[in-house]
Amino acid sequence: MDIQEIVSSQQAFFKTQQTKSLKFRKMYLEKLRDIILRSEDLLCEAIHKDFGKSKFDTFTTELSFVLNDIHYYLKNLNSLSKPKKVTTNLSNQIGKSSIHPEPLGCVLVIGAWNYPYQLSLSPMIAALAAGNCCILKPSEIAENTMKVMAKLINENFPPEYLYVYEGGIDETTELLKLKFDKIFFTGSTKVGKIVYKAAAEHLTPVVLELGGKSPAIVTKDADLEVAAKRIVWGKFLNAGQTCVAPDYLLVEESIHEQFLEMLRKYITEFKYEPGSEQYTRIINRKNFDRLVKLIDHKKIYFGGNSDETKLHIEPTILNNVNWEDDVMQEEIFGPILPVISFTHFNPVLNTILEHEKPLAAYLFTRNAEEKEAFTSKLSFGGGCINDVIMHLGNERLPFGGVGASGIGNYHGKYGFEAFSHQKSILEKATWGEPSIKYPPYSEKKLSWIKKLL
Numbered sequence: 001m002d003i004q005e006i007v008s009s010q011q012a013f014f015k016t017q018q019t020k021s022l023k024f025r026k027m028y029l030e031k032l033r034d035i036i037l038r039s040e041d042l043l044c045e046a047i048h049k050d051f052g053k054s055k056f057d058t059f060t061t062e063l064s065f066v067l068n069d070i071h072y073y074l075k076n077l078n079s080l081s082k083p084k085k086v087t088t089n090l091s092n093q094i095g096k097s098s099i100h101p102e103p104l105g106c107v108l109v110i111g112a113w114n115y116p117y118q119l120s121l122s123p124m125i126a127a128l129a130a131g132n133c134c135i136l137k138p139s140e141i142a143e144n145t146m147k148v149m150a151k152l153i154n155e156n157f158p159p160e161y162l163y164v165y166e167g168g169i170d171e172t173t174e175l176l177k178l179k180f181d182k183i184f185f186t187g188s189t190k191v192g193k194i195v196y197k198a199a200a201e202h203l204t205p206v207v208l209e210l211g212g213k214s215p216a217i218v219t220k221d222a223d224l225e226v227a228a229k230r231i232v233w234g235k236f237l238n239a240g241q242t243c244v245a246p247d248y249l250l251v252e253e254s255i256h257e258q259f260l261e262m263l264r265k266y267i268t269e270f271k272y273e274p275g276s277e278q279y280t281r282i283i284n285r286k287n288f289d290r291l292v293k294l295i296d297h298k299k300i301y302f303g304g305n306s307d308e309t310k311l312h313i314e315p316t317i318l319n320n321v322n323w324e325d326d327v328m329q330e331e332i333f334g335p336i337l338p339v340i341s342f343t344h345f346n347p348v349l350n351t352i353l354e355h356e357k358p359l360a361a362y363l364f365t366r367n368a369e370e371k372e373a374f375t376s377k378l379s380f381g382g383g384c385i386n387d388v389i390m391h392l393g394n395e396r397l398p399f400g401g402v403g404a405s406g407i408g409n410y411h412g413k414y415g416f417e418a419f420s421h422q423k424s425i426l427e428k429a430t431w432g433e434p435s436i437k438y439p440p441y442s443e444k445k446l447s448w449i450k451k452l453l
């Protein structure tokens, strides 16, 4: 079926009001959960073919997220969709005020390849929970996962409600010409701008989940063992192909050498080695070539080797890096960790402030003043103190960027709100109304109005 026809059928289906029924939404969320549970092997095989991701990582970083989202919405759908009463101001008496969350209509979700299930299915689940029809366009770069999602969803859901559209840049360009009620995009800042422009043609609201260079700062007051362990895990998980991975490290000079040793120790201990169960490969040749060029061989502290036949790049630490180096000019999105040392904490925050607002930022310290300065001075999407990445795992925290790292957010109730309109209703009594707002006007009425308003 032609995609334009499918979008039209979704718009027509939405108008039948069926997706507004909570029973309808729950039935399909349960169906999706059951499909995922019984297709775990198929989903794991596809992602392994795409970039060698293990069953363990696929469960912890992809499927568990998606299953938790379904569980959250099934549990909270009644309260999330319930109208909320608010107080009514004096000039609107006698009246009742309430906010009614309502679905938007037919929405488009465009996913990225690096966590292909989570980044496609989580926003899609939020869209369905909020009562919308949805077109999902996963990333064609992770081709096998795109195909398996298309197969499982298109064989089990009516296309006028939910449809997975397979395609690359040409297909997405065509898709973006159509009118949607919301576009939720995850991907690069460059493509985010293309999506935003296309959405503007139809005045379509957007959520843009983009990237950026996310710093991790380690001061002399940190628990260095914990910092090294958590940074190594978060940086080299998925071979660094994580939007919220620490992109680069800022380490206080007095602990610099000691800390690098600890990083080396944990890379070895975790067996983050090309070809091992816990380490993935680079998604494609284009990214492999881009990453290899970022490795300045004069600055390698650890790793640096790569194998173009297998698209493997060793976990690599670059030392004595400065802000002008190539590796500091773009989001790395791979297993290369540049380390810059600093002597004073506040100037380093000022340097971060001179760059685009990142998607995430991390601080490792036990010093209360440093924690306070980090939280109040820097602007970033979200982050952690004394950990990396894990803020994503708390559905009570909104997840999204700011400035160049994105617009809007989701997860938990924020995902539901991202795909809802908050409709205001004021219900007035038909009695007990003073007549002073109605013409003809008089000085006396004005003086009363001034007192009342």
Ligand code: NAD
Residues within 6 Å of the ligand: 110, 111, 112, 113, 114, 115, 119, 137, 138, 139, 140, 141, 167, 168, 169, 172, 173, 186, 187, 188, 189, 190, 191, 192, 194, 209, 210, 211, 212, 242, 243, 244, 331, 333, 359, 401, 406
């Ligand atoms: P990308 O921008 O290349 O692709 C994302 C999606 O856009 C894909 O579905 C792709 O088909 C489509 N697309 C690509 N070029 C297009 C074009 N010219 N016109 C229309 N559509 C187009 O991003 P990617 O390589 O899949 O992901 C890497 C980037 O995404 C990184 O910058 C990373 O930080 C960011 N990212 C952000 C998050 C987040 O949650 N904020 C999560 C993952 C990745």
